[in-house]
Amino acid sequence: MASPAPAAAPVAPVFVSYHLDNTLGALCIGTLYGVTTVQMYMYFQEWKSDARMMKLTMAFLWLLETLHQIMVTHGLYTYAVTDYGNPQTLLIALWSVLGITTLSATIELIVRSVFCFRLWRLVNKNVFMVAPMFLLSLLEFGGGITFTAKGAQCDGQYALFKDFSWVVYVSLGSGVVADIGIASLQSWMLWHRRTGIKRTDSIVRLLVAYSINTGLLTSLCAVACFLAFATMNDNFVYISFYHMLPKLLLNSLLATLNARQHLRKVDDPLSLPMQASRARSTRQPFSSPTVSNNDKVVLEERNEAAIRSGTDWQTLAIRVETHQDTKFDPEI
Missing domain, CATH: 1.20.1070 (Rhopdopsin 7-helix transmembrane proteins)
Known part of the structure; x- marks a missing residue:
């Protein structure tokens, strides 16, 4: 009676040298x-x-x-x-x-x-x-x-x-x-x-x-x-x-x-008030300047009667306001 064939040796698994950190x-x-x-x-x-x-x-x-x-x-x-x-x-x-x-x-x-x-x-x-x-x-x-x-x-x-x-x-x-x-x-x-x-x-x-x-x-x-x-x-x-x-x-x-x-949220309007002195005759001292709130030139001239009565002065008040007008390129 023939003896049974020896069992085949298990094949060693093939391992690959690898690290999970760099893979x-x-x-x-x-x-x-x-x-x-x-x-x-x-x-x-x-x-x-x-x-x-x-x-x-x-x-x-x-x-x-x-x-x-x-x-x-x-x-x-x-x-x-x-x-x-x-x-x-x-x-x-x-x-x-x-x-x-x-x-x-x-x-x-x-x-x-x-x-x-x-x-x-x-x-x-x-x-x-x-x-x-x-x-x-x-x-x-x-x-x-x-x-x-x-x-x-x-x-x-x-x-x-x-x-x-x-x-x-x-x-x-x-x-x-x-x-x-x-x-x-x-x-x-x-x-x-x-x-x-x-x-x-x-x-x-x-x-x-x-x-x-x-x-x-x-x-x-x-x-x-x-x-x-x-x-x-x-x-x-x-x-x-x-x-x-x-x-x-x-x-x-x-x-x-x-x-x-x-x-584009940059908003820095330039407001440049220009003060004008109140000029009068040599008989009156200079008074403090005045700036109007209007965005236009205001020129007030007193009548001749006021000038003759000793209040001969003129008021010139200027306010300059710049408005920002910006054009943007939609592709930039």
Whole structure:
């Protein structure tokens, strides 16, 4: 009687060296959807007078941002809940993770196009001054689509992303140069439009600060993504920065648009009273000047009898009031 075959030795499970901090934890970073929604709500409440195309553009951007947040949530839920306990799934990019690249590039292109349009109006519609920034934005958009296509060709294997890392470098580099160019040109144009009036120049300085912050914040985030991908492409740290890029750009645009309400509340009417002395004959001392409350020149002349009786004086009272008449560009 043959002896029973020995039982096969259990196969040791394959473990992947990973840490939740720089994988799933990184995906949790960069969710600014609530801030974006609040700012969008403020925009549509305060700026109903904006052009229809502008309002449609902002509504479309919010829809894209909502879709962006849905795809980020799908990827995080799949990795953390559906495939819980299976770390090998972290080696493959989901369709939603790959799709985020194209969606982010689309949002950034639209936002930068709005910035370029406003800058085009600021430089007196000089196309040649704005064209380089717009072309760089198109280059970044093309890089996002290319990255998604190449990622799908390699079945989303993160380890193979380094084979087309040049796409990431070109795309992120173009975005950084475009943001810096837009902020620099806009700041330069605004700075040279100072009038010498204290209140007006303070508004110009505030607009320059908004422009610098817009370009600086997004540029730093893109550089951080660039460096993280170059040094740590075996985890998701660079993805967290990449997720924040379109959100930062959109929130920068919304902050600039909503700040107009604060700038337009400037109300400093100039009241310049001009006092006129009461002139009389040499027989009477000078009396104190009088300012009328009327907004016109009042000239009172006493009759000859009053002059002969020793009260020969004239009263000239002038009050000058300026009324502020301001015209605003709805696109700024």
